[in-house]
Amino acid sequence: MDHFKAKTVAYKGSKRKLLNNILQLTQEVNATTVFDGFSGTGIVSAMLRSNGYEVHSNDLNHSSYIYGKVFLEGFDMPVVSEHLEIMNGLEPHSGWLTENYSGTVMRKVRAKEGLHIRTLGLLEQNAMKIDSARNYIEKLSGVSERNKNALIFSVILGLDSVFNNSNDQKSSLKEWSAKSLKIVTFKPPTLIEGKKGKQFQGDIFSLSLEKDFDVVYLDPPYTHGVLYASSYHINDSLAIWDKPQLDDDYAIPRPARACFRHKKAGSFYSKKTVEMDFHQLMDKFSFKRMILSYSDAPRNTTNLDALSEIASNFGNTKIYSVEHKICTQYTTQNKRSEKLKEFFVVIDR
Numbered sequence: 001m002d003h004f005k006a007k008t009v010a011y012k013g014s015k016r017k018l019l020n021n022i023l024q025l026t027q028e029v030n031a032t033t034v035f036d037g038f039s040g041t042g043i044v045s046a047m048l049r050s051n052g053y054e055v056h057s058n059d060l061n062h063s064s065y066i067y068g069k070v071f072l073e074g075f076d077m078p079v080v081s082e083h084l085e086i087m088n089g090l091e092p093h094s095g096w097l098t099e100n101y102s103g104t105v106m107r108k109v110r111a112k113e114g115l116h117i118r119t120l121g122l123l124e125q126n127a128m129k130i131d132s133a134r135n136y137i138e139k140l141s142g143v144s145e146r147n148k149n150a151l152i153f154s155v156i157l158g159l160d161s162v163f164n165n166s167n168d169q170k171s172s173l174k175e176w177s178a179k180s181l182k183i184v185t186f187k188p189p190t191l192i193e194g195k196k197g198k199q200f201q202g203d204i205f206s207l208s209l210e211k212d213f214d215v216v217y218l219d220p221p222y223t224h225g226v227l228y229a230s231s232y233h234i235n236d237s238l239a240i241w242d243k244p245q246l247d248d249d250y251a252i253p254r255p256a257r258a259c260f261r262h263k264k265a266g267s268f269y270s271k272k273t274v275e276m277d278f279h280q281l282m283d284k285f286s287f288k289r290m291i292l293s294y295s296d297a298p299r300n301t302t303n304l305d306a307l308s309e310i311a312s313n314f315g316n317t318k319i320y321s322v323e324h325k326i327c328t329q330y331t332t333q334n335k336r337s338e339k340l341k342e343f344f345v346v347i348d349r
């Protein structure tokens, strides 16, 4: 595959760099249909669709639903471009985003005495432009759902391009970065060609699939501290646009749906239940090949050996490690090099 390019948001655990490996593993089993169970940025689904597969996908989060809908169902470029031109020229107006996520605030900072000045993520001018653009989409009538989704994706991409952060929306940088000082512009998402697919939104365990898939690709979360609903809560709020009340007790204020201080984090995040969760997950599908992504990280709730053992209950299991872009077969005899970070647990039936 030539280097596949599709615009999408910055995301912890995005598999953008592993697309060639995922494609190769999919091609090996003569598949025509793929299910992407934890679609995140939508980049894996988009790549597979553009390579001719019929792709159905799912994710828990609202913003991921938008990315997947746009990548798998497409949109009308002339209609979307026309609206984006209007959105780029709108008068900036202060609204929910500007009031809550622009300028600076005095706040407590971990391990420091007193109050300190910190940015809230967006320049006021950018927040106002995004407020105006998102309100414009909300008021549109006579525009199809898929074109509205593409416009919402454009607004999220716009925010992502100027948000003053390093890699999530839980905090923002002390000083305004070069990217955050640029003026936001709204550009169309990447239009993917191929068989039309479907995107679902929900807990994977509650999802009832309409059919079986040749390949099931699973990239669930299992790292303490990486809760996607709180890491990308502003993208979710832009997707839903319900302008919720926020809890100011966080470095970047969050809506209740992104606050987990007194709530359980969900499946895969507890060491006590993670193995049961993976067992239940693998048991859920019929497939020719299941591909499970595993990234080695210090705060994981499980490890490769445990996953490999669970997988062996469901078919013929192999583990591949990805190093320097080459996919080589992993064996437990291999000394686990520090460089080995990305793995695929592959189950064949």
Ligand SMILES: C[S@@+](CC[C@H](N)C(=O)[O-])C[C@H]1O[C@@H](n2cnc3c(N)ncnc32)[C@H](O)[C@@H]1O
Pocket: 011, 012, 013, 014, 015, 016, 037, 038, 039, 040, 041, 042, 043, 044, 058, 059, 060, 061, 064, 202, 203, 204, 205, 219, 220, 221, 228, 229, 266, 267
């Ligand atoms: C590692 S990320 C997936 C990244 C994705 N493969 C990509 O390349 O962008 C894990 C995803 O699982 C989703 N997720 C977490 N718990 C879930 C659940 N119970 N059901 C469905 N999706 C879930 C998160 O919202 C997050 O997008």
